[in-house]
Amino acid sequence: MITQATYNQFLSAVSLVLTVYTVYLAHAIYKYNRFSKGWLFIIAGFSMAVVRRGVVYLNAAIENAETSTKLVLLESHLAILSIIMFVFGFWWIRNDFAGFKAIAIETETKLKRFMAPKKRGRTPRKKR
């Protein structure tokens, strides 16, 4: 029969594997658009999440209370660090998209003025 502890370990292992796959996917997305350095923070955030999952997995296997407390503290730190990475990364990516929109609008504005027929100045009539 599957115990609660075994089931928890199984979930932790699945979660660990999926997070590693997420790191791989984030890296693949970054390779498509290297300009957006924000993806590097997302990759770092997910990498920290992998370490955090590892710590959780390890903690479930450890019975020493003192070590377990330290691991819980480490897990909390890793959680907050990965969230900071995500926030900074997505903020950066959002700024990139805002920049793209600005380029589109500025190009359109300039082109409309550029394409508009130029007003020709009238040559003043000579006085008789």
Add this chain to the structure above:
Amino acid sequence: MSQRAVHQVSGVILHMIAPENTMEQVVRIVGDVARNQRIIYVTVNRPYKQLIATLASHEIDHTKMFFIDCITAGGHVMEKNDPQNCMFIDSPQDLTGISIAITQAIKLTQPNVTLFIDSIDALVVYNDESTVVKFCNFTISKLRSFGAGGVLLARKSGKEVQVVRDVALSVDEVAEADELVEEVT
């Protein structure tokens, strides 16, 4: 290369330029096309101001050209006295930004427009070769979908970089600047 293709660019041409007097060759090509068509000029080599000064010194009317300048100092902000025929992009690495500007420019100036990219090897200095190939293929597809012409400039160095060889497979024609100069004169 046919005389017609020199004056009226209808497809996408990869122009191989000799490493000597590159500006002279570019000016001749641009001046020839500018007689009949509007030009969108993407510059990765020379800043806008220097480019228009050179064109003006060769008596080429640059007021009918729209420039996309990727090298004038980054972080450029739109000002009131900004030139109306130039869009400044922060960096040659911002290929997405360049693509957006190109797409807008072709969309709003078509038909009878030719896109110049000066040059592919300059883009390789700032980006991965594979990224530049993807960018060029995307731009070529864009030009074809809008029915616009394109001239991609690349330096003839003897042993051409892989990017130029890859791009050559996607264009309609590969031309040597020497041939062009002979035909034009």
